[in-house]
Amino acid sequence: xxxxxxxxxxxxxxxxxxxxxxxxxxxxxxxxxxxxxxxxxxxxxxxxxxxxxxxxxxxxxxxxxxxxxxxxxxxxxxxxxxxxxxxxxxxxxxxxxxxxxxxxxx
Amino acid sequence: xxxxxxxxxxxxxxxxxxxxxxxxxxxxxxxxxxxxxxxxxxxxxxxxxxxxxxxxxxxxxxxxxxxxxxxxxxxxxxxxxxxxxxxxxxxxxxxxxxxxxxxxxxxxxxxxxxxxxxxxxxxxxxxxxxxxxxxxx
Amino acid sequence: xxxxxxxxxxxxxxxxxxxxxxxxxxxxxxxxxxxxxxxxxxxxxxxxxxxxxxxxxxxxxxxxxxxxxxxxxxxxxxxxxxxxxxxxxxxxxxxxxxxxxxxxxxxxxxxxxxxxxxxxxxxxxxxxxxxxxxxxxxxxxxxxxxxxxxxxxxxxxxxxxxxxxxxxxxxxxxxxxxxxxxxxxxxxxxxxxxxxxxxxxxxxxxxxxxxxxxxxxxxxxxxxxxxxxxxxxxxxxxxxxxxxxxxxxxxxxxxxxxxxxxxxxxxxxxxxxxxxxxxxxxxxxxxxxxxxxxxxxxxxxxxxxxxxxxxxxxxxxxxxxxxxxxxxxxxxxxxxxxxxxxxxxxxxxxxxxxxxxxxxxxxxxxxxxxxxxxxxxxxxxxxxxxxxxxxxxxxxxxxxxxxxxxxxxxxxxxxxxxxxxxxxxxxxxxxxxxxxxxxxxxxxxxxxxxxxxxxxxxxxxxxxxxxxxxxxxxxxxxxxxxxxxxxxxxxxxxxxxxxxxxxxxxxxxxxxxxxxxxxxxxxxxxxxxxxxxxxxxxxxxxxxxxxxxxxxxxxxxxxxxxxxxxxxxxxxxxxxxxxxxxxxxxxxxxxxxxxxxxxxxxxxxxxxxxxxxxxxxxxxxxxxxxxxxxxxxxxxxxxxxxxxxxxxxxxxxxxxxxxxxxxxxxxxxxxxxxxxxxxxxxxxxxxxxxxxxxxxxxxxxxxxxxxxxxxxxxxxxxxxxxxx
Numbered sequence: 020x021x022x023x024x025x026x027x028x029x030x031x032x033x034x035x036x037x038x039x040x041x042x043x044x045x046x047x048x049x050x051x052x053x054x055x056x057x058x059x060x061x062x063x064x065x066x067x068x069x070x071x072x073x074x075x076x077x078x079x080x081x082x083x084x085x086x087x088x089x090x091x092x093x094x095x096x097x098x099x100x101x102x103x104x105x106x107x108x109x110x111x112x113x114x115x116x117x118x119x120x121x122x123x124x125x
Numbered sequence: 126x127x128x129x130x131x132x133x134x135x136x137x138x139x140x141x142x143x144x145x146x147x148x149x150x151x152x153x154x155x156x157x158x159x160x161x162x163x164x165x166x167x168x169x170x171x172x173x174x175x176x177x178x179x180x181x182x183x184x185x186x187x188x189x190x191x192x193x194x195x196x197x198x199x200x201x202x203x204x205x206x207x208x209x210x211x212x213x214x215x216x217x218x219x220x221x222x223x224x225x226x227x228x229x230x231x232x233x234x235x236x237x238x239x240x241x242x243x244x245x246x247x248x249x250x251x252x253x254x255x256x257x258x259x260x261x262x
Numbered sequence: 263x264x265x266x267x268x269x270x271x272x273x274x275x276x277x278x279x280x281x282x283x284x285x286x287x288x289x290x291x292x293x294x295x296x297x298x299x300x301x302x303x304x305x306x307x308x309x310x311x312x313x314x315x316x317x318x319x320x321x322x323x324x325x326x327x328x329x330x331x332x333x334x335x336x337x338x339x340x341x342x343x344x345x346x347x348x349x350x351x352x353x354x355x356x357x358x359x360x361x362x363x364x365x366x367x368x369x370x371x372x373x374x375x376x377x378x379x380x381x382x383x384x385x386x387x388x389x390x391x392x393x394x395x396x397x398x399x400x401x402x403x404x405x406x407x408x409x410x411x412x413x414x415x416x417x418x419x420x421x422x423x424x425x426x427x428x429x430x431x432x433x434x435x436x437x438x439x440x441x442x443x444x445x446x447x448x449x450x451x452x453x454x455x456x457x458x459x460x461x462x463x464x465x466x467x468x469x470x471x472x473x474x475x476x477x478x479x480x481x482x483x484x485x486x487x488x489x490x491x492x493x494x495x496x497x498x499x500x501x502x503x504x505x506x507x508x509x510x511x512x513x514x515x516x517x518x519x520x521x522x523x524x525x526x527x528x529x530x531x532x533x534x535x536x537x538x539x540x541x542x543x544x545x546x547x548x549x550x551x552x553x554x555x556x557x558x559x560x561x562x563x564x565x566x567x568x569x570x571x572x573x574x575x576x577x578x579x580x581x582x583x584x585x586x587x588x589x590x591x592x593x594x595x596x597x598x599x600x601x602x603x604x605x606x607x608x609x610x611x612x613x614x615x616x617x618x619x620x621x622x623x624x625x626x627x628x629x630x631x632x633x634x635x636x637x638x639x640x641x642x643x644x645x646x647x648x649x650x651x652x653x654x655x656x657x658x659x660x661x662x663x664x665x666x667x668x669x670x671x672x673x674x675x676x677x678x679x680x681x682x683x684x685x686x687x688x689x690x691x692x693x694x695x696x697x698x699x700x701x702x703x704x705x706x707x708x709x710x711x712x713x714x715x716x717x718x719x720x721x722x723x724x725x726x727x728x729x730x731x732x733x734x735x736x737x738x739x740x741x742x743x744x745x746x747x748x749x750x751x752x753x754x755x756x757x758x759x760x761x762x763x764x765x766x767x768x769x770x771x772x773x774x775x776x777x778x779x780x781x782x783x784x785x786x787x788x789x790x791x792x793x794x795x796x797x798x799x800x801x802x803x804x805x806x807x808x809x810x811x812x813x814x815x816x817x818x819x820x821x822x823x824x825x826x827x828x829x830x831x832x833x834x835x836x837x838x839x840x841x842x843x844x845x846x847x848x849x850x851x852x853x854x855x856x857x858x859x860x861x862x863x864x865x866x867x868x869x870x871x872x873x874x875x876x877x878x879x880x881x882x883x884x885x886x887x888x889x890x891x892x893x894x895x896x897x898x899x900x901x902x903x904x905x906x907x908x909x910x911x912x913x914x915x916x917x918x919x920x921x922x923x924x925x926x927x928x929x930x931x932x933x934x935x936x937x938x939x940x941x942x943x944x945x946x947x948x949x950x951x952x953x954x955x956x957x958x959x960x961x962x963x964x965x966x967x968x969x970x971x972x973x974x975x976x977x978x979x980x981x982x983x984x985x986x
Binding site for chain 3: 020021024027028031032034035038039040041042043064065068069072076078079080082083084085086087088089090093097
């Protein structure tokens with residue numbers, strides 16, 4: 020019984036070491052394009068998430084207006100502000116794309 | 126009033142309200158609380174007319190039913206002085222000799238009377254310290 | 263096999279230590295392969311703990327009594343289902359369950375975020391492994407599940423009969439899932455602060471796990487309340503006991519967090535508030551775990567094992583001090599980007615709701631830990647009882663329900679006052695009509711809080727109903743769909759909003775049930791003989807005849823009771839038969855020969871089996887405490903103890919059959935507790951509605967839909983601005 024336990028333990032230990040140490044030995048090959056420029060990747064996904072959130076806000080405000088919570092003037096004011104904020108995010112995303120495309124264009 | 130000033134006013138109002146409510150809460154908790162005591166403490170300190178939360182073990186052999194009243198004694202967890210008391214009201218299912226209980230009592234004259242329906246029996250200990258546990262740790 | 267389990271624990275601890283070092287090194291030295299290795303350590307930990315858990319589970323299923331835990335909580339007579347679940351009924355087993363669940367959720371969250379938030383993930387990995395390591399150390403050094411005794415005892419002590427109920431077996435894993443899930447947002451919150459990256463990505467990742475934690479905790483709390491009501495002999499569902507409160511507190515802060523997170527998402531505000539809430543929720547979860555094990559508070563659930571108190575206090579201290587330090591040192595980064603545009607905005611209502619929730623949590627925290635606080639401040643330990651809790655939580659709950667009805671009517675950012683005023687008319691009308699009807703029906707009778715709650719609930723229903731009505735109208739104007747299709751489409755396209763509305767309805771319904779059942783309850787505790795009847799509220803209850811069963815004959819509920827004594831009760835209203843109830847009390851084997859060779863068979867834990875009739879308008883609840891100490895019945899037992907040896911339990915059963923016959927022939931008066939509680943069913947229904955609504959609200963929209971929506975919105979945004 021003790022021998023079986025010892026063998027099982029050793030097998031478990033071996034599997035754990037294999038799983039845990041693999042990244043240390045395999046070369047770090049990028050798996051998707053966003054990893055090419057690692058410093059940019061966080062900024063891009065951050066902006067994408069912000070963009071989704073902003074779109075949701077625009078839709079929410081429209082629904083607020085249509086269900087009678089906002090007067091037309093108030094709606095126009097908020098809607099305009101939101102869309103301006105959305106465009107700003109889109110511009111920043113485009114700027115990131117532009118930076119990335121430059122090396123290729125050369 | 127400019128927006129910044131409005132915001133400061135709002136903040137002050139909200140904080141003051143919170144402080145007042147919290148103070149009311151804290152004050153009433155001290156006045157509404159009943160001291161938690163063990164049997165030996167109760168015997169030493171009990172003042173007639175005050176309510177105390179008595180915690181301890183039901184002394185084996187001390188339980189007696191008479192009509193609607195339950196008579197039993199509670200002693201310290203480690204054994205020792207036992208406080209006899211009478212209690213009316215609901216008796217939880219797990220109540221038994223040797224079990225840990227909590228009951229609100231009041232000293233009336235020389236006797237201790239349990240407050241109606243205040244008897245709580247501790248859930249049968251899932252994490253009890255059994256002999257096997259203490260030897261292995 | 264126990265050795266394998268023990269080896270797993272040691273290996274697990276080693277993996278934790280390595281993973282912490284690798285993750286931190288990887289992120290500080292910009293060596294992503296080490297962070298990756300750290301992440302894989304979490305996967306490895308999950309694997310190892312799964313093996314350990316399986317070892318323990320198998321020991322229970324195989325009745326391997328060499329394991330001390332198995333011998334203490336199971337026996338050959340314990341039914342298989344309860345044997346499998348008995349794993350977590352002991353200190354050691356529950357620690358293992360906690361660590362295992364933590365490793366599983368940690369693996370899941372790290373897998374889902376493996377391509378993003380690298381720095382934050384790395385710190386979060388280290389923190390999660392830190393918690394894992396803490397619990398594993400507790401097991402290795404204080405309470406190991408794999409301790410054995412040689413030679414193994416022939417049989418175990420068995421599972422306490424009070425715990426032999428399905429809800430009681432599911433309740434701990436549900437609660438532990440809730441508690442351990444609270445640790446994930448805590449880890450990511452601390453990780454985000456450490457990496458100085460509290461941003462939109464963090465919000466999105468944290469929200470899902472915070473929601474899952476909130477959901478499991480909520481289900482766990484409801485199951486506990488339901489068990490208390492339907493299984494315990496006191497007929498209540500909430501007693502403000504320390505352990506009940508301990509699970510409620512993180513749920514309250516979790517609710518606050520889920521709401522204020524939306525504000526941070528929209529306006530970049532309340533960042534300090536949100537990280538504080540997330541850290542508080544995790545810390546409260548640890549405190550809840552600690553309360554049950556340390557014996558530090560006197561409560562129904564305070565168990566001994568005081569040895570675990572000190573490590574937990576240290577952990578909690580580290581968490582509190584660490585949180586305060588992290589938040590204050592990062593406060594520049596946590597500055598709000600915007601301010602509240604207007605007090606008349608949904609953001610403002612959310613903020614008020616947060617304050618009420620945190621206020622509620624503070625009240626409950628103060629009351630729960632008051633024994634410790636009073637001891638520290640005055641030297642004397644005192645405690646506060648349920649009346650104190652009720653005094654403060656009831657008004658706060660009223661405000662909470664009211665706010666949940668105000669929110670839907672107000673727009674985001676800045677609502678138009680004239681519109682808001684108009685929109686409030688229907689909900690206020692609903693509340694006023696309810697008030698009038700209640701007053702006219704003579705219901706008030708000095709219960710202002712209950713009346714107020716009913717009116718607030720009507721307000722919420724009016725407000726949410728109006729929202730749905732208007733939303734369907736909008737949808738039909740756009741797409742011309744029939745009402746049912748429009749309703750479904752409306753909810754599908756605006757899950758968060760309309761799902762959230764359903765949750766608020768659920769809460770209102772739940773509180774209506776609570777208010778009605780606590781304020782308008784009729785309770786009767788009395789002694790009845792067969793043939794006698796009594797009146798409880800509007801119902802007449804008659805003790806028809808006694809019932810008695812012995813195991814050898816039938817044990818339908820597989821509860822293992824040796825003998826069960828009870829009564830048949832006839833419940834009627836205005837002369838008409840309403841229901842038949844059969845409460846009973848089960849007497850179990852104590853296994854203690856000193857009680858008497860036959861007496862021990864029924865000398866163990868007596869468990870009350872409640873019988874109730876649940877209805878839409880009320881529950882009729884009954885419990886019985888039969889009297890077996892009459893001289894006649896005692897004589898039978900005394901004779902049996904003298905003549906029948908302990909080793910012949912079959913003959914002891916015959917003696918019990920004599921006792922049974924005697925009880926049925928000349929039943930002594932029995933103690934009954936009878937309760938008529940209005941609207942209790944709606945508490946459970948309300949909970950179900952909350953569950954359904956929250957699933958709708960936070961179910962992720964299929965990504966194809968999301969893409970379509972965002973492309974369309976983008977082109978529209980560009981078009982509109984080109985026009986402007």
